Amino acid sequence: MTPRVLISDQLSDAAVAIFKERGVEVDFRPGIDKDELAAIIGDYDGLAIRSATKVTAKLLENATRLKVVGRAGIGVDNVDIPAATARGVIVMNTPFGNSITTAEHAIAMMFALAREIPAADASTQAGKWEKNRFMGVEITGKTLGIIGCGNIGSIVADRAVGLKMRVVAFDPFLSPERALDIGVEKVELDELLARADFITLHTPMTAQTKNILSAENLARTKKGVRIVNCARGGLVDEAALREALLSGHVAGAAFDVFSVEPAKENPLFGLPNVVCTPHLGAATNEAQENVALQVAEQMSDYLVRGAISNAINFPSITAEEAPRLKPFIALAERLGSFAGQLTESGIKEVRITYEGAVSGLKIKALTAAAIAGLLRPLLQDVNVVSAPIVAKERGIAIEETTREAEGDFESLVTLTVVTERQERSVSGTVFHDGKPRIVAIKGIKVDAEFGPSMIYVTNEDKPGFIGRFASLLGDAGVNIATFALGRDAQGGSAIALVEVDGEAPAAVIDRIQGIAGVKQVKPLRF
Numbered sequence: 254m255t256p257r258v259l260i261s262d263q264l265s266d267a268a269v270a271i272f273k274e275r276g277v278e279v280d281f282r283p284g285i286d287k288d289e290l291a292a293i294i295g296d297y298d299g300l301a302i303r304s305a306t307k308v309t310a311k312l313l314e315n316a317t318r319l320k321v322v323g324r325a326g327i328g329v330d331n332v333d334i335p336a337a338t339a340r341g342v343i344v345m346n347t348p349f350g351n352s353i354t355t356a357e358h359a360i361a362m363m364f365a366l367a368r369e370i371p372a373a374d375a376s377t378q379a380g381k382w383e384k385n386r387f388m389g390v391e392i393t394g395k396t397l398g399i400i401g402c403g404n405i406g407s408i409v410a411d412r413a414v415g416l417k418m419r420v421v422a423f424d425p426f427l428s429p430e431r432a433l434d435i436g437v438e439k440v441e442l443d444e445l446l447a448r449a450d451f452i453t454l455h456t457p458m459t460a461q462t463k464n465i466l467s468a469e470n471l472a473r474t475k476k477g478v479r480i481v482n483c484a485r486g487g488l489v490d491e492a493a494l495r496e497a498l499l500s501g502h503v504a505g506a507a508f509d510v511f512s513v514e515p516a517k518e519n520p521l522f523g524l525p526n527v528v529c530t531p532h533l534g535a536a537t538n539e540a541q542e543n544v545a546l547q548v549a550e551q552m553s554d555y556l557v558r559g560a561i562s563n564a565i566n567f568p569s570i571t572a573e574e575a576p577r578l579k580p581f582i583a584l585a586e587r588l589g590s591f592a593g594q595l596t597e598s599g600i601k602e603v604r605i606t607y608e609g610a611v612s613g614l615k616i617k618a619l620t621a622a623a624i625a626g627l628l629r630p631l632l633q634d635v636n637v638v639s640a641p642i643v644a645k646e647r648g649i650a651i652e653e654t655t656r657e658a659e660g661d662f663e664s665l666v667t668l669t670v671v672t673e674r675q676e677r678s679v680s681g682t683v684f685h686d687g688k689p690r691i692v693a694i695k696g697i698k699v700d701a702e703f704g705p706s707m708i709y710v711t712n713e714d715k716p717g718f719i720g721r722f723a724s725l726l727g728d729a730g731v732n733i734a735t736f737a738l739g740r741d742a743q744g745g746s747a748i749a750l751v752e753v754d755g756e757a758p759a760a761v762i763d764r765i766q767g768i769a770g771v772k773q774v775k776p777l778r779f
C-alpha cells in the first residue's frame with residue numbers, strides 16, 4: 254500500500270515535492286484544527302510537523318496506522334516521545350537544518366540589545382529623533398557566556414569570536430578538546446555568570462536546564478549583563494528576570510522563546526530594555542527549505558526503504574544498511590518469537606550474542622527486533638520501537654555480546670532467555686538466499702527455515718518416535734511441509750521442528766504429547 258503522510262504545520266512546499274517524488278502520498282493541511290487532526294490521523298503512516306502541532310498521547314491513540322512523526326526542526330518538546338515510543342512510532346527531527354539561522358538570530362538579538370535598535374527604530378519612525386536617548390555598548394572585547402555549546406551554541410561561538418568577543422561556555426558535555434577547537438573557554442556556570450557581559454542560552458529544555466537562570470543565578474550575574482534566549486522558554490525564570498530588569502541589575506533581555514507559547518502576554522512584555530520575537534529563530538527561507546527537504550527525505554526513506562536517520566527513539570539505519578539488516582531483523586524477530594512462544598514464566602534476563610559478520614551490523618536494531626519478537630506472544634502490542642522500553646519497564650535485563658570471529662556460520666545470532674524456571678537458547682543465521690533459519694535449539698544442532706505454522710517437539714531419542722509422530726499427523730490430514738531433527742547424543746534429548754500446511758488441531762497436539770518419550774509439544778506461528 255502506498256504510504257500516506259499528513260503535513261499539519263507550515264512547511265516549505267519543498268517537502269510536498271520530495272514526498273511525491275519518493276512515491277509517498279501527501280496531504281498538506283497546515284494549521285489543521287486539533288479535533289480534525291484527531292479525526293483523520295488514523296488514515297496516515299507519517300505526520301510531518303514543526304512546533305505548532307502537539308503530538309499528545311491522546312492524539313496518538315487515534316493514530317492506529319502511524320509509523321513516523323517527522324519534526325522539521327530541532328526541538329521535539331511538542332511530541333510526547335514516551336507515548337510515541339510505547340506505540341512504536343518513530344520520532345525523527347532534523348538536527349542541523351536550522352542551526353545557522355538560529356545562531357544568526359541570537360547574534361542579531363545581541364546586537365539589537367547592545368544598540369537598542371527596536372526602541373531607536375520606533376522612536377525615529379515616530380518622528381522623535383532622540384539622538385541622546387540611545388547610548389549603546391560595543392561588543393568588541395566583551396565576554397559572551399554561552400550556556401549549552403552544542404550545534405547552535407558552537408556556531409554562535411564561532412560568530413562571536415569573529416566579532417572579537419571573548420567567549421566562555423558552560424556545557425557539562427563539552428570536551429576540553431572541542432572547546433579548544435571552537436575557540437571557547439570552558440567554565441563552570443558560576444564563573445560564566447560572574448564574567449559574562451552577554452549571556453546566550455542554547456540548551457534543550459530538560460529537568461536540569463529548566464530555570465537554569467533562576468532568581469538566585471540571575472543575582473550572581475555581573476551587573477549590566479544582557480541576556481538572550483533563542484532556545485526554549487522556561488530556561489530563564491521570566492518573573493525573576495522582570496525584577497532584575499526593573500532593578501537595573503540586568504541591562505537588557507532579548508527573547509525569541511517563552512514559557513507559554515504563543516505568548517500573548519508575558520512578564521517581560523512592556524519593559525523598555527526588552528526585545529521580543531515570536532519564536533522566529535528558525536524562520537529564514539534557507540532554514541525552512543533545509544528542514545522541509547530533510548524531514549521529507551528522512552520520512553520517505555523510512556516509509557519506503559526502512560532507512561532510519563535522526564530518530565530520537567531508535568538507532569539510525571542508513572539506506573545502504575537497511576537491505577543488509579532486513580533479513581537479520583527478520584531472523585532476530587523470529588528467534589525472539591520462537592523463544593517467546595515457548596516461554597511460560599516471567600522473563601528475567603535476555604542475552605543476545607552476535608557472531609561473525611552480523612556483529613558489524615546495527616545490533617541495537619537487531620536486539621530491539623529480537624525483544625519485540627520475544628514479547629509479542631506475551632504482550633501483543635509491542636514493536637521494534639517500543640520493545641526495549643517495555644522490557645526495561647518489566648525489569649528484564651538485556652545483555653548484548655558481539656564476536657567478530659566466525660564459527661560454523663558466516664553470521665550467527667544466539668538468543669538466550671532466562672526465566673524464573675529455566676534458561677532456553679536458540680540460534681539462527683541467514684543464508685545467501687536471504688532466508689532466516691534456525692540452526693540450534695538449546696545447543697542441539699538443527700537446520701530449519703521458519704514456516705508460518707510449525708510444531709516443536711522435544712522427546713527422548715528412542716526408536717519409533719518419528720514414525721509415530723509422522724503417521725499421527727498423516728492420519729489427521731495434516732501435511733508435513735518440512736521436517737528437521739536434532740539430538741544432543743544417541744539416546745539423549747532430541748528435538749523435532751516440523752512445518753505443517755495449515756494449523757494442527759489442538760486434539761492432534763494432545764495426541765502427539767501422548768507418544769511415549771515426548772516431553773513437550775508446542776504449535777508455533779511465525
Ligand SMILES: NC(=O)C1=CN([C@@H]2O[C@H](COP(=O)(O)OP(=O)(O)OC[C@H]3O[C@@H](n4cnc5c(N)ncnc54)[C@H](O)[C@@H]3O)[C@@H](O)[C@H]2O)C=CC1
Pocket residue numbers: 326327328329348351352355400401402403404405406423424425426427455456457458459461462483484485509510532533534535536
Ligand atoms: N528559537 C528557535 O526557533 C530554535 C530553537 N532551537 C532550540 O535550541 C536549542 C539548542 O539546539 P542545538 O544546539 O541544536 O542542540 P544541541 O543538542 O546540539 O546542543 C545542546 C547543548 O546543550 C548542552 N546541555 C545539555 N544539558 C545542559 C545543561 N544542563 N547545562 C549546560 N548545557 C547543557 C548539551 O551538552 C549540548 O551541547 C534546542 O532547545 C532547540 O530546540 C533550535 C532551533 C530553532
Ligand SMILES: O=C(O)CCC(=O)C(=O)O
Pocket residue numbers: 303304325326327328329351532534535536
Ligand atoms: O519550527 C520552528 O519555527 C521552530 C524551530 C525550533 O524551535 C526548533 O527547531 O527547535
